[in-house]
Amino acid sequence: MRTPLIAGNWKMNKTVEQARALVAEMLPGLQAVPSVERVLCPPFTALMPISAMLVGTEIGLGAQNMHWEAQGAFTGEISPGMVKEFCQYVILGHSERRTYFGETDQTVNKKVHAALANQLIPIVCVGETLEENEAGRTAEVVARQVCDGLKDVSKDQAAKLVIAYEPVWAIGTGRAASGEVANRVLAEIIRPALAGLFDTPTAQKIRILYGGSVTAANAQEFFGQPEIDGALVGGASLKPAEFVNIAIAAA
Numbered sequence: 537m538r539t540p541l542i543a544g545n546w547k548m549n550k551t552v553e554q555a556r557a558l559v560a561e562m563l564p565g566l567q568a569v570p571s572v573e574r575v576l577c578p579p580f581t582a583l584m585p586i587s588a589m590l591v592g593t594e595i596g597l598g599a600q601n602m603h604w605e606a607q608g609a610f611t612g613e614i615s616p617g618m619v620k621e622f623c624q625y626v627i628l629g630h631s632e633r634r635t636y637f638g639e640t641d642q643t644v645n646k647k648v649h650a651a652l653a654n655q656l657i658p659i660v661c662v663g664e665t666l667e668e669n670e671a672g673r674t675a676e677v678v679a680r681q682v683c684d685g686l687k688d689v690s691k692d693q694a695a696k697l698v699i700a701y702e703p704v705w706a707i708g709t710g711r712a713a714s715g716e717v718a719n720r721v722l723a724e725i726i727r728p729a730l731a732g733l734f735d736t737p738t739a740q741k742i743r744i745l746y747g748g749s750v751t752a753a754n755a756q757e758f759f760g761q762p763e764i765d766g767a768l769v770g771g772a773s774l775k776p777a778e779f780v781n782i783a784i785a786a787a
């Protein structure tokens with residue numbers, strides 16, 4: 537059995553003061569949700585203050601990105617060791633990083649190795665663009681992102697990984713995939729790719745989330761699907777009641 541996981545990707549939103557207010561509002565409701573792993577991913581500047589608020593709770597903290605090197609002349613970057621000071625998780629290869637910041641399957645792979653070497657749980661994002669979807673290239677693109685992004689990861693380490701299937705056309709658009717379509721991508725593309733990379737028992741242990749315009753209203757459609765183990769939530773994670781209700785739907 538895979539434990540459901542709900543992660544909120546705040547993207548580039550919230551000052552420290554705003555972040556504290558948001559967490560204070562959602563924390564009681566979020567803490568009351570049983571048997572769902574719950575993770576908040578605020579911007580870097582809010583990681584330290586929010587980590588202090590989460591002490592003594594079972595709510596995890598994640599960064600939205602990181603560099604793969606331990607230290608050095610990489611102006612503007614954050615190292616795995618710095619992330620690890622506050623976080624247990626790190627989102628890697630989000631489509632916005634791939635689209636706007638030149639992230640590739642190869643840089644994602646370096647980051648995955650760095651995260652695992654630092655005992656961070658990587659939430660590795662994959663997903664096809666609208667153009668790729670319409671050209672019938674979803675299987676090819678998503679399988680390549682999984683295989684190249686996870687290249688040379690050991691079987692032991694793989695079981696800790698989390699994959700987020702986020703069709704780019706569904707992110708922030710209000711146009712979510714249907715639960716059935718998303719489940720099919722997980723069942724027919726992602727889990728078989730994981731089984732090919734590792735083996736079937738390991739592939740069965742890896743949690744795969746859906747992401748893309750998840751709301752409290754449509755969450756059940758996704759969580760009712762056998763392959764979908766939770767959600768990576770963007771916009772709705774900034775609305776306390778909405779995010780709590782999405783976590784409740786996953787329980």
Ligand code: PEP
Nearest residue numbers: 707708747748749770771
């Ligand atoms: C995301 O940023 O990972 C995401 C899924 O965004 P949204 O829920 O807003 O579509």
